[in-house]
Amino acid sequence: MDKIFINHPEIEKYIFSLLEDDDPVLKEMEELAEKLNFPIVGRIVGKLLYLITKIKKPKLVVEIGSGFGYSGYWFAKALQGSGKLVLSDYKGENIQLAKEFLQKANLDKNVIFEVGDGVEIAKRYKDIDILFLDHEKSRYKEAADALKENLSKEALVIADNVLWYGKVLKPEQSKKVKAIDEFNRYMIKHFDTTIIPVRDGLLLAQKR
Numbered sequence: 001m002d003k004i005f006i007n008h009p010e011i012e013k014y015i016f017s018l019l020e021d022d023d024p025v026l027k028e029m030e031e032l033a034e035k036l037n038f039p040i041v042g043r044i045v046g047k048l049l050y051l052i053t054k055i056k057k058p059k060l061v062v063e064i065g066s067g068f069g070y071s072g073y074w075f076a077k078a079l080q081g082s083g084k085l086v087l088s089d090y091k092g093e094n095i096q097l098a099k100e101f102l103q104k105a106n107l108d109k110n111v112i113f114e115v116g117d118g119v120e121i122a123k124r125y126k127d128i129d130i131l132f133l134d135h136e137k138s139r140y141k142e143a144a145d146a147l148k149e150n151l152s153k154e155a156l157v158i159a160d161n162v163l164w165y166g167k168v169l170k171p172e173q174s175k176k177v178k179a180i181d182e183f184n185r186y187m188i189k190h191f192d193t194t195i196i197p198v199r200d201g202l203l204l205a206q207k208r
């Protein structure tokens with residue numbers, strides 16, 4: 001099945017053009033993602049994560065799959081050191097870059113940089129107020145299930161790529177798509193959940 005753009009690319013371009021930001025660090029990160037073809041959440045979702053975080057005022061945010069820190073940048077910008085942020089990635093070089101970018105942006109206060117399996121890392125934290133999933137899509141359900149007890153009351157779970165460019169319309173086409181579809185259904189059953197059809201689909205859920 002072909003890739004479906006959830007929103008018209010021109011509409012995304014228009015929104016992006018409105019979300020001007022003159023932070024050179026943000027631009028540098030976006031340019032690096034472009035150069036490496038690295039899948040960051042992008043500015044539209046980033047700004048949404050920033051707003052959700054500002055509204056929620058969390059004491060602890062944990063990210064699984066931080067890459068080189070682009071989504072982390074938006075969480076850190078919203079927190080301004082007032083809550084703890086844990087970034088995690090399998091790859092040490094990604095986490096090293098994340099550290100350098102957040103330091104350069106002066107957003108590294110109260111940020112913990114962890115290398116390893118993000119699900120195992122997250123299990124060490126209690127009372128997580130926002131859990132952000134952006135690692136292997138086939139492991140989203142396992143992460144949400146395993147970390148339920150680590151979430152604070154009314155915690156938010158946010159997950160990226162839950163529409164997988166429309167491929168969820170035919171979940172039987174691959175194990176990965178099936179796993180995403182199962183995760184979406186699991187979240188709808190166990191949490192107060194919706195899917196925001198922005199970029200590649202962002203799932204937003206609150207613990208009941």
Ligand SMILES: C[S@@+](CC[C@H](N)C(=O)[O-])C[C@H]1O[C@@H](n2cnc3c(N)ncnc32)[C@H](O)[C@@H]1O
Nearest residue numbers: 040041065067070071089090117118134135136
């Ligand atoms: C889509 S990228 C993350 C992008 C990042 N959230 C952003 O928007 O800037 C996915 C990342 O998850 C990492 N990853 C995959 N599985 C992981 C796991 N189980 N634990 C930690 N990191 C993982 C990969 O190394 C990769 O850097």
